[in-house]
Amino acid sequence: MASGEAFVVEGKLRVPYDNWYGTLASAFFRELRDHGKIRGIRCPACEKVYMPPRSVCPRCLGTLSVWVDLPPTGTLQTFTVVHYDYGQYYQPMKPPYLLGIIRLDGADTGLCHLLGECHLLGEVEQQELAPGLRVEARFREDRKGNILDIVYFRPIR
Amino acid sequence: MAIRPAIVGVGQTYHRSKRPDVNIGELCTEAVRAALEDAKLPPEKIGAFVVGNMELFEGRYMQDMWQTDFVGAVGKPLIRVTTGGTTGGTLASVAFEHVASGMFDLVMAVGFEKQSEGDTRAGLKTVADPLWNRWQTTGAIGYFARVATFYIKETGAPEDAGSRVRLRLARHAARNPHAHLRMDLESVDQVMKFPYLIPPLRQSDMCPASEGACAIIVASEETARKLPRKPVWVDDWTSVHKEMVYVRGGRHSTADLEMAADRLFRRNGIREPMKDISVAEIYAPATWAELEWLEAYGFCEKGDAWKLEEKGQFHFDGPFPVNPSGGVVCTNPIGATGLIRVAECALQLRGDAGEHQITRKPTRGFSTAWGGSGWTVAHLLSADGL
Numbered sequence: 001m002a003s004g005e006a007f008v009v010e011g012k013l014r015v016p017y018d019n020w021y022g023t024l025a026s027a028f029f030r031e032l033r034d035h036g037k038i039r040g041i042r043c044p045a046c047e048k049v050y051m052p053p054r055s056v057c058p059r060c061l062g063t064l065s066v067w068v069d070l071p072p073t074g075t076l077q078t079f080t081v082v083h084y085d086y087g088q089y090y091q092p093m094k095p096p097y098l099l100g101i102i103r104l105d106g107a108d109t110g111l112c113h114l115l116g117e118c119h120l121l122g123e124v125e126q127q128e129l130a131p132g133l134r135v136e137a138r139f140r141e142d143r144k145g146n147i148l149d150i151v152y153f154r155p156i157r
Numbered sequence: 158m159a160i161r162p163a164i165v166g167v168g169q170t171y172h173r174s175k176r177p178d179v180n181i182g183e184l185c186t187e188a189v190r191a192a193l194e195d196a197k198l199p200p201e202k203i204g205a206f207v208v209g210n211m212e213l214f215e216g217r218y219m220q221d222m223w224q225t226d227f228v229g230a231v232g233k234p235l236i237r238v239t240t241g242g243t244t245g246g247t248l249a250s251v252a253f254e255h256v257a258s259g260m261f262d263l264v265m266a267v268g269f270e271k272q273s274e275g276d277t278r279a280g281l282k283t284v285a286d287p288l289w290n291r292w293q294t295t296g297a298i299g300y301f302a303r304v305a306t307f308y309i310k311e312t313g314a315p316e317d318a319g320s321r322v323r324l325r326l327a328r329h330a331a332r333n334p335h336a337h338l339r340m341d342l343e344s345v346d347q348v349m350k351f352p353y354l355i356p357p358l359r360q361s362d363m364c365p366a367s368e369g370a371c372a373i374i375v376a377s378e379e380t381a382r383k384l385p386r387k388p389v390w391v392d393d394w395t396s397v398h399k400e401m402v403y404v405r406g407g408r409h410s411t412a413d414l415e416m417a418a419d420r421l422f423r424r425n426g427i428r429e430p431m432k433d434i435s436v437a438e439i440y441a442p443a444t445w446a447e448l449e450w451l452e453a454y455g456f457c458e459k460g461d462a463w464k465l466e467e468k469g470q471f472h473f474d475g476p477f478p479v480n481p482s483g484g485v486v487c488t489n490p491i492g493a494t495g496l497i498r499v500a501e502c503a504l505q506l507r508g509d510a511g512e513h514q515i516t517r518k519p520t521r522g523f524s525t526a527w528g529g530s531g532w533t534v535a536h537l538l539s540a541d542g543l
Contacts, residue, residue: 009287011291013279013283015213015279017217017275017276020180021180022178025180058227058231061190
C-alpha cells in the first residue's frame with residue numbers, strides 16, 4: 001500500500017430481542033418465581049424426565065405435559081472454572097466463577113448453573129469439587145421468573 | 158439428474174403477527190408434525206434435515222442449535238441454510254439435491270420466522286455495503302415504491318392496479334386457513350382507501366411481518382411410490398443471483414427473475430408458460446411486484462399483467478391462477494415464505510388445497526423465492542400421472 005493510512009467504517013448495531021419462553025417454560029418459571037419450586041417434565045413414551053423441561057421430546061417428538069415435582073437437590077456431573085474476563089455484558093459475574101452441570105434427583109438430564117459464589121469460589125472448597133458431589137439449589141428472595149432465580153448450587157453439608 | 162425427487166408431505170403452521178404461546182423450536186415442531194402427518198411417516202424415517210431462517214431477525218445466529226431438538230433431528234445429518242429472502246426456496250432446493258444425489262432417501266426441509274422477537278431492521282441493515290450504502294438503507298418499502306412507480310410509468314397501468322392485485326389475494330387468503338391477513342375486502346375502492354406508505358405504494362400493497370413455519374418432506378422416486386400420498390414430482394430448480402447492488406443508475410433490474418424462469422422453461426420444453434403451467438406461487442412481497450414479475454418470468458408480455466389482472470385471469474378459479482394461497486402480500490414469515498410457495502404448489506398439484514384449490518386441471522406448478530438484490534430461486538413441479 002502506498003500510504004499507511006487505513007480507513008475503517010465504524011459503527012454499532014442495536015440488536016434488541018424478546019424471545020418468548022413459550023407456554024410450557026412460562027409455567028415452569030411461574031412456579032419457580034411464585035413458589036420456589038423446580039419441576040421437570042416426563043416423556044411417557046421415552047420414560048425420561050427432562051430438566052430443563054421442554055414441550056417436545058427430542059427423541060420421539062411427542063408432546064410433553066406430565067409435570068414432575070423435583071427436589072432442589074442433585075448430583076454434580078461435571079464442572080469448570082471460568083477465569084477469562086469477557087466484560088460485564090457477556091458474563092453473569094466477574095470471574096473467577098464456577099459452572100457445573102447438575103442432575104437434580106429424579107431428572108434424567110442436567111442443568112448448567114453456577115456453583116457457590118464467584119469470589120474465591122464462595123462456599124465451595126475447590127478440593128471437594130468432583131463429579132458425584134451432592135449439591136442443593138439456593139433460591140433468590142426476590143425472584144423474577146428466570147433461571148437466575150436459582151442463585152447457585154452449593155454442596156450439601 | 159441421478160435420482161428423481163418427489164414431495165411426499167407438506168405442513169405449515171397458522172400465521173400471526175405474534176405467537177407468544179410458543180418459542181422458536183415449538184413453532185417449528187408444529188410444522189414438522191403437520192408434514193409428518195401429511196406424509197403418514199414417523200419421525201425416525203427422516204434421514205436428513207435442512208433448516209433455516211433469516212440471520213439476526215430474532216436476535217440469534219445459528220438457530221439450528223435450537224431447531225435440531227424440535228424437528229426430530231437429534232443425532233442425524235442437519236444443515237442450516239440461510240440465503241436471505243430466498244431462504245425458504247433454497248431450503249427446498251437443498252432438500253431436492255440431498256435426494257437427487259442419492260445420499261438420502263427421505264429429507265425434511267424446515268423454514269420459520271418469528272419476527273416479533275427481534276428487530277428486523279437490525280438484520281436488514283447488515284445486508285448493505287458498510288462503506289457505501291449502509292447509512293441509507295432502511296428496508297423493503299422504498300424498493301417496492303420504486304417498482305410501483307416504474308411499473309406505472311412504463312406500462313401505463315392505472316394507479317389502482319396494485320389494489321386489484323390486493324383484492325384478488327385477499328379473496329384467495331380468505332379461503333386459505335393458513336393465511337395471516339384474511340381481510341374482508343370487497344372492492345377496489347375499499348382497497349384504495351388504505352394510506353400511502355410512499356406514493357403510489359399503499360399499506361395494502363405491502364406484505365405483513367408474520368410468524369410461522371413450514372416443512373416439506375422430499376423422497377426418492379422409489380420411496381415416493383410406496384408412500385400413501387400422491388407424489389408431486391420435482392422436475393427442476395435453479396438459483397440466480399447476479400446483481401451486486403440495487404443502485405445502478407435509474408431503473409432496478411429484473412434480470413435475475415428473467416434468467417431463472419427462462420432457464421427452467423427452456424430446460425423443460427415450456428414454450429407457452431401460461432398454457433404449460435397451471436399454477437404459480439410466486440414470492441412477491443408487494444402487489445406491484447406481482448405484476449412486474451409475472452412479466453419478468455415471461456408469463457405475459459411487458460405491460461400486459463395489469464390488463465390480465467383487470468380481466469380476472471389470475472384468480473384461483475381463473476385461467477392462470479397466481480398465488481391461490483393469498484401469496485406473500487397476505488402472509489410473510491420470511492424464512493418460511495419461499496418454502497410455503499413450494500408446499501402450496503404441491504398441494505395444488507395433488508388436488509389437496511381445499512377451499513383455494515384451483516379449478517383448472519393441475520399439471521405443472523411454478524414456485525419462486527425472492528430476496529435482496531433480485532436473487533431468485535425457482536422450482537418446477539409436476540403432478541403425478543401427467
